[in-house]
Amino acid sequence: MPLMIRFMLTRLATGFAIGCAVGFVVWQNGFLSSSYTAGELENCLAQGLFIYFFASTISMGYLATALLLESE
Incomplete structure (x- = not known):
């Protein structure tokens, strides 16, 4: 595979992977309300x-930053 x-x-x-982890933490800590029911299809x-x-945005930002900082 080319480099x-x-x-x-x-x-x-x-x-x-970083975006998935952060997105999950943000969802669990920031978007839960008292009326949240865990089994509803809409919530899932x-x-x-x-x-x-969230993860796709973070991955594109991570790639752009890595390309910017790569010096060869």
């Missing part, structure tokens, strides 16, 4: 979409 593709996939995957879908969009 640039490996570099990009590694940084995207790392950023996505909303949480999954929030974590996915």
